[in-house]
Amino acid sequence: MDFTPILENYQLYLKGLWITLQLVSLSLVIGLGMAVPLAILRTSSNPLVNAPVWSFTYFFRGTPLLVQMFLLYYGLGQMQFMIELSQQLDFLKDAYWYALVAFTLNTAAYTTEIIRGAIEGTDYGEVEAARACGMSRFQTYTRVILPSAFRRALPAYSNEVIFMLHGSAIASVITIIDLTGAARIIASRYYNPFEAFIAVGAVYFCITFTLIGGFKLLERHWFAHLRPREEVKAKGRTKDKAQQVI
């Protein structure tokens, strides 16, 4: 085991780390932004609204991320209009944007289904109560349905974030030098796949555990009402219940 080539090339890894973080965070933010309206449309009982969103999530959840990225990068790249267009627009030559689009659409599809599930799990009594208070549809969503849906979606969404981080490793197959891409360059230049990939695995490991820690804090904050209360408060709660019964 000799880690000197990795230490000597730490800059390559740092650059790769930066690209990975960029790709993952950008695709997650845009994907989440797309997923919220899509999830609301997906819960619609009108098939004309529901079906297009359903087919979108069906396609992106039904095929591997790698296949989607190949379709976009190599598939689309063979189309004559794309070849001509990329002669005028330089950024179309850059693999980065294809990976970003593929990642974004993929995570949007998964997040849509996560949020849809959470929205459909909303207690109908809460919606009726909101209506009874005279809230509009929009207000009902922003004040009642979405806040509680986000809360319930959080554990599943934290998994999606981690899957996305790990999924981003395949960006290296379309020439992007992300973390994994950096490891592949080192592994192939020094013929030391073991050291190169252990080092990069350790970096992914650290990011993953930072993310898990972050989500734990968020859950503590958002699920404060589900934690066992202190004794005094617990007594208060039984009293409340007693009053309710009366």
Place this chain on the structure above:
Amino acid sequence: MKKLFSAVFVAALAIGSSLGAVQADAKEWKKVRVGVEGAYPPFSEVTADGKLVGFDIDIANALCEEMKVECELVTQDWDGIIPALLARKYDAIIASMSITEERKQKVDFTSKYYNTPAKFVRKKGSGIEITEEGLKGKTVGVQRATIHDNFVTEVYGDEVEVKRYGTQDEAYLDMVAGRIDLLLADSVAMQGGFLDTDDGKDYEFVGPDFSDPKYFGDGAGIALRKDDDDLREMLNQAIEAIRANGKYKAIQDKYFDFDVYGS
């Protein structure tokens, strides 16, 4: 727990090394597993019906026939082809691998079985010249972990952006898609694998032949693990034999109309 772990580890090591010892003893080489790439036309490619064909493949089969051993061809992606040899997934690599000093630190080579120069390819009419000035800001596509990757990274790394691909075929795809300005690869591989095909008709060679042994080595040889001297000897003799008995020439003429063995 730690003790248990180390006990298991030691046991695994012991089993591993004893297996190695058994293999080392049984060196009659009745069967040789050969690692090939399968994505490097015209040297090595997989046909639509899943068969391996190409110059490397024919050479491998001819050598095995000459050595009177049974051969099994194993396809392996290029950037893992040396690690897989070291991991004993196969015993020899016949995949147009150039004999370079860097690789010699990890593996042994037979004498060369062909030697052809590297060249750049550009789009016809693009007017790109292979000078420091002409290359500035251009994007060059190469196959990852090849001599061409090392050469362009070290010599022109400051002028150009290097895009690295897993296979040569992927680099051709991106050239046609207009995403890279130049390709650098073996001239014969690009002639047969790209320029002569329908996709490659708008492209042409540019610049000099590159064959500086410092970067490009001494031609393509067969790579072996360092402890397999007997197999290397067998292969060296077999290469000489097929050179002498006309089999080599017959295979060469099937793919090329010039001498690929080089001087």
